[in-house]
Amino acid sequence: MTFDSNILSNFSTTNKRLIARIISTVESGNEISIQILKLLYSKTGNAFRIGITGPPGAGKSTITNQITKHFLSLGKSVAIIAVDPTSPFSGGALLGDRVRMNDIGMLDNVYIRSVATRGSLGGLSQKAIDIADVLDAAGFDYIIFETVGVGQSELDIAKIAHTTIVTLVPESGDAIQAMKAGLMEIADLFVINKCDRPEASKAFSSLQSSLQLRNFSSSDWQPPIIKTSAISNIGITELVKSIFEHRKYCSNNPNCLKNRIEYTKERIITIISELVKKEMFTNNLVVTNETIEEVISGNLSPYILAEQILSNYKSNFINNDNSNNSLH
Amino acid sequence: MTFDSNILSNFSTTNKRLIARIISTVESGNEISIQILKLLYSKTGNAFRIGITGPPGAGKSTITNQITKHFLSLGKSVAIIAVDPTSPFSGGALLGDRVRMNDIGMLDNVYIRSVATRGSLGGLSQKAIDIADVLDAAGFDYIIFETVGVGQSELDIAKIAHTTIVTLVPESGDAIQAMKAGLMEIADLFVINKCDRPEASKAFSSLQSSLQLRNFSSSDWQPPIIKTSAISNIGITELVKSIFEHRKYCSNNPNCLKNRIEYTKERIITIISELVKKEMFTNNLVVTNETIEEVISGNLSPYILAEQILSNYKSNFINNDNSNNSLH
Numbered sequence: 001m002t003f004d005s006n007i008l009s010n011f012s013t014t015n016k017r018l019i020a021r022i023i024s025t026v027e028s029g030n031e032i033s034i035q036i037l038k039l040l041y042s043k044t045g046n047a048f049r050i051g052i053t054g055p056p057g058a059g060k061s062t063i064t065n066q067i068t069k070h071f072l073s074l075g076k077s078v079a080i081i082a083v084d085p086t087s088p089f090s091g092g093a094l095l096g097d098r099v100r101m102n103d104i105g106m107l108d109n110v111y112i113r114s115v116a117t118r119g120s121l122g123g124l125s126q127k128a129i130d131i132a133d134v135l136d137a138a139g140f141d142y143i144i145f146e147t148v149g150v151g152q153s154e155l156d157i158a159k160i161a162h163t164t165i166v167t168l169v170p171e172s173g174d175a176i177q178a179m180k181a182g183l184m185e186i187a188d189l190f191v192i193n194k195c196d197r198p199e200a201s202k203a204f205s206s207l208q209s210s211l212q213l214r215n216f217s218s219s220d221w222q223p224p225i226i227k228t229s230a231i232s233n234i235g236i237t238e239l240v241k242s243i244f245e246h247r248k249y250c251s252n253n254p255n256c257l258k259n260r261i262e263y264t265k266e267r268i269i270t271i272i273s274e275l276v277k278k279e280m281f282t283n284n285l286v287v288t289n290e291t292i293e294e295v296i297s298g299n300l301s302p303y304i305l306a307e308q309i310l311s312n313y314k315s316n317f318i319n320n321d322n323s324n325n326s327l328h
Numbered sequence: 329m330t331f332d333s334n335i336l337s338n339f340s341t342t343n344k345r346l347i348a349r350i351i352s353t354v355e356s357g358n359e360i361s362i363q364i365l366k367l368l369y370s371k372t373g374n375a376f377r378i379g380i381t382g383p384p385g386a387g388k389s390t391i392t393n394q395i396t397k398h399f400l401s402l403g404k405s406v407a408i409i410a411v412d413p414t415s416p417f418s419g420g421a422l423l424g425d426r427v428r429m430n431d432i433g434m435l436d437n438v439y440i441r442s443v444a445t446r447g448s449l450g451g452l453s454q455k456a457i458d459i460a461d462v463l464d465a466a467g468f469d470y471i472i473f474e475t476v477g478v479g480q481s482e483l484d485i486a487k488i489a490h491t492t493i494v495t496l497v498p499e500s501g502d503a504i505q506a507m508k509a510g511l512m513e514i515a516d517l518f519v520i521n522k523c524d525r526p527e528a529s530k531a532f533s534s535l536q537s538s539l540q541l542r543n544f545s546s547s548d549w550q551p552p553i554i555k556t557s558a559i560s561n562i563g564i565t566e567l568v569k570s571i572f573e574h575r576k577y578c579s580n581n582p583n584c585l586k587n588r589i590e591y592t593k594e595r596i597i598t599i600i601s602e603l604v605k606k607e608m609f610t611n612n613l614v615v616t617n618e619t620i621e622e623v624i625s626g627n628l629s630p631y632i633l634a635e636q637i638l639s640n641y642k643s644n645f646i647n648n649d650n651s652n653n654s655l656h
Binding site for chain 1 (some may be wrong): 371373592608621
């Protein structure tokens with residue numbers, strides 16, 4: 001199987017049909033998808049990637065909608081990747097929401113894609129990051145990931161984003177408590193949405209005190225807290241301003257680069273372990289059901305079996321190597 | 329580094345200090361931890377594993393609390409693994425909750441552990457499953473995993489459980505819509521908690537209609553929907569009865585065994601890819617920051633780099649093999 005690389009000459013933000021086709025191939029995770037990703041990669045590196053996360057109902061989609069409109073007004077193009085099962089972009093919410101959101105989806109400079117398939121090769125976050133590479137290569141200026149701030153996949157995506165926005169609502173008082181641990185570290189900006197509600201200033205002070213406990217040094221980025229009412233477009237200009245400030249801060253900051261290197265390493269290691277998995281399936285280095293049943297019944301440790309399979313995998317490779325030196 | 333295996337002769341449900349020490353070692357994911365897991369494995373396979381998942385605030389901890397008390401009244405021992413950042417067991421919620429919940433934590437036949445560390449070796453779910461093996465080997469009759477029903481880790485844990493309970497609250501009408509996709513497939517039992525609330529019967533009918541769309545065959549397990557008010561202990565006896573019925577159904581059902589084989593295979597493949605990752609770090613088959621920066625700037629595809637590293641890993645192994653035949 002090969003892929004006609006000429007197709008990519010027509011690849012641009014406005015050719016939505018081709019984008020959709022390529023993303024579907026990438027989602028499938030087959031051999032061609034890796035060829036495409038390799039081919040496209042040289043065109044990436046220009047898009048600015050924003051992660052928006054927070055609990056369901058915090059208004060992440062409305063904020064995404066509003067900042068998208070703001071970027072459009074600056075003449076920029078925007079791609080949205082919805083990895084949130086409760087997001088109207090991914091079709092999870094009520095019909096009214098979905099209709100309201102999709103008004104931007106029809107515009108030329110906007111592309112919306114939801115990611116739900118957990119393919120055999122790679123988890124949800126790896127797929128979302130691959131899709132972002134496709135959209136980056138297509139030429140989008142901004143890529144927004146919308147995720148629910150809980151699982152590992154969501155944290156992985158937050159790491160890969162240049163700027164991560166954590167969205168909370170005033171009444172999520174205990175939610176703030178609960179999620180602080182995981183979300184505090186990944187937030188570059190906090191948004192308290194629905195700020196017209198009475199509890200807003202209490203939520204603001206509570207979050208501010210938590211942040212003060214973190215003892216930032218003077219050269220550290222200190223995550224600002226922005227109050228918005230996204231549905232009325234209140235606070236969006238300030239939010240976009242903060243995104244630009246964080247972007248500028250990171251453009252020449254050694255800590256930001258260090259983090260980016262770490263996350264990229266993690267991504268590469270994940271790809272390697274997926275490649276190993278794939279080779280094992282291709283070479284039928286899988287075990288019989290009888291052996292697996294030994295594991296289920298407690299007779300054979302999964303760690304011992306894993307080591308045996310890995311050792312077989314290596315022997316298999318050595319045998320191939322001895323019989324076929326062209327591999328080197 | 330070796331581990332004094334005599335220590336395991338004192339290993340039992342009541343030796344909580346030793347359990348805690350072993351779990352901490354397992355959480356660290358070091359070389360000893362794999363030795364311990366291998367050593368303990370022959371003692372596993374007796375505990376019945378229950379997963380409880382659902383949105384934050386659905387009352388998962390209260391249900392866990394009540395079914396634990398029920399099992400205790402039958403003379404059984406129970407271990408609880410909290411992987412939910414909002415669970416009072418994991419210390420995520422308000423103080424009042426935590427105090428209320430911990431009344432069972434002091435009992436001899438109960439062990440509560442929260443899992444939060446995402447170690448370098450293995451994700452959150454792998455850690456939780458390893459910890460369950462430790463508790464199984466210690467001799468607990470029941471192991472309850474409490475998770476938030478969203479991310480990939482949580483779905484992995486649901487798969488490894490013998491019986492998975494999905495908990496919803498009446499007013500989570502759209503939450504039901506939103507989460508149906510992912511949670512419908514993993515639920516062996518549904519609980520509508522806080523059933524004294526007015527929307528309860530509507531939520532019940534809505535869930536029932538969704539289930540009817542699934543066209544179960546007569547031999548399939550049909551997930552029952554149980555209405556509870558866990559805080560008042562209403563519906564708990566019925567819930568435990570349904571758990572026992574599902575356990576009995578699965579004890580001689582080929583589909584349950586088939587699923588269990590699939591999940592165990594997935595677990596082994598995950599362990600293998602973690603072993604490969606670990607070997608790569610040990611053998612310094614990692615790349616320079618300069619190479620990673622090439623990836624960040626879009627000049628080098630992460631897929632191409634991953635293939636190069638994997639190929640180096642194999643050559644390295646072949647070289648070792650040629651110079652040291654004792655490896656075979």
